[in-house]
Amino acid sequence: MPKNMFNTLFSTVYSAIMETVGLLAEPIQRWLGTQRMGYFFVLPNMLIFGVFILFPMLLNFYYAMTGGTQLFPQDRPFVGLSNFERLFTCGDFLNPNTCVEDRFWRAVFNTIVFVVFQVGGMVLLALITALILNRKIVGRGFFRSVFFYPVLLSPVVVALIWKWILQRDGLLNALIVSLGGERTLFLLNSNWATFWAIVVSIWAQMGFYMLILLAGLQAIPKELYEAADIDGANSWQSFQYVTMPLLMPTMLVVLVLSLIRAVQVFDQIFVLTGGGPGTSTFYMVQYIYVTGFSNQIQQFGLASAASVVLGLTLLVFTLIQLRLGRTNAY
Template sequence: MSTITKTAPSRTDGALTTTKRARTRVVGGRKEAAVGWAMLLPAAVLILTFLLVPIGLTFGLAFTNARLISPEPARFVGMDNFAALFTDDTFWASLRNTIVFTVVIVPFQSALALVLALLVNTRTRGTTFFRTVFFLPVVTSIVVVSMLWLFMYQKDGLINVLLSKVGIQGPDWLGDPHWALLAIILMSAWQAMGFHMIIWLAGLQTVPAELYEAASLDGATRWQQFAHVTWPSLRATRTFILITITIAAFGLFTQVQIMTQGGPLNSTTTLVFQAVRSGFQQQQTGYASAISLVFFVLVLVVTLIQRFLTRDKEARR
């Protein structure tokens, strides 16, 4: 009867197996890294081309006398563009209008969006229809919306006709310096509040129902439930909405470009509109870059202040 002898694996074989596994892991890791870089490359190219390079050019051109079309090369002029900017009445009017628009539109638009979100935060019939109707202006082109409201704001437009039905004589909305900016504020709030309504609605649906049940058992009214349950639970949501509306408000341009062209008497011109007009219509690229640089610093400061005021309680400690 024969016996079968088993040979134990040598240490050399084990070392070779371990080495092969290590090499396989290294090769696999390199492939994963290559795939990751390949997926990142398109976004990196877009960010570099349309964000980082323009920002770098803005910082550089702001200190030159560059023009959009000129046979003479740009030359360094130091702070001349900023000196001219801070003595320009149009710049101060643009800055004032931008700040007024932002200060008014942020609470007004966010409050309207919150009211709409509270109204459609139910499971009754027809809620989906109204959510769609309220969100419809958001998916409509801002150019189309601006042109529509441009006709509605005419002296004999729909708004003044409706006001005349109740015995009110409507103003010249876009031709009167006292009303033009308000007209743009109303139109902008109407166009964008549907987007923030959806964000408020998402935040409302994350509030636990048990909190409302406990508040009801304690005899809390609807207002008390909103003040002590709903509003504190929407802290992260309102911080996001506050920052997004503020940034969008500072970038006001399309409505002004289509409806008023900055008039009448610079009552609706904004920093972005002045920068575009200076850079493309007046071909003062260096001056427009100086305006853009001031705008960048302003938005950065406001955003940092908002983040400081709305940071979490734990971070304050």
């Protein structure tokens, strides 16, 4: 049987490789002792983690305080906080046109609008869908998969699917025209582009949060509902006094996770609209990408400073989650 053959082949290769590494690991064990073999096991991970995550994280702060267009830090002049000063120099903070880095502030405002509507709409839809899937229905597994499926698609694929639907001769315009409406250039109108950026990312991510909420709902003991029924509670009351309080911890996780993701919105929308029309779907991560990598003049210092701002924003959300998680545990 081919499956058996595959298993035999796999276990032969696996053992051969592992035995070979053992030739190295066993002398090390004699030298380190049993408990300190922990260092040996943690080493490969720590090397990659240290070089590609921890060190860059620390370096980012220094980078944000250097200028010029050279990549290597030793070639870059130290400029103190002037990158941050540049980002935060505004005549009027509510009007991006008066800022030195007007695109940064446009990105900030766009991101705020996106986060509010995307997270709000998505969590609400995810909750409704989870509540419905928690009912006694036929084919729950199938419908759960249906709502989850887009989560697996890559951002580029999602963007192309929708770009095709929203284009001038696309499916949506065909539907609108057949209902007597007028053709609209959805991705070339600033308000429509913002709207579709939000809708498309809700479409792509909703299933993930729906699934977490569904797991939370199913963890609520049935006895509590029975008790509520006996006490004469109607559906709304048992939702209000049983479901909501017990679902709260899950809701908070969903809220914070989706906030953190929404702040980092980039790839889907970048492929869908390229940040346009104008700067109407230009978000913070795209600002970092454009400033540091795709502009003719690569302003790494400015990009780093913006990413420090982004990182601090995410840190605030994470701390809120930890804080709420703690109060909830007690």
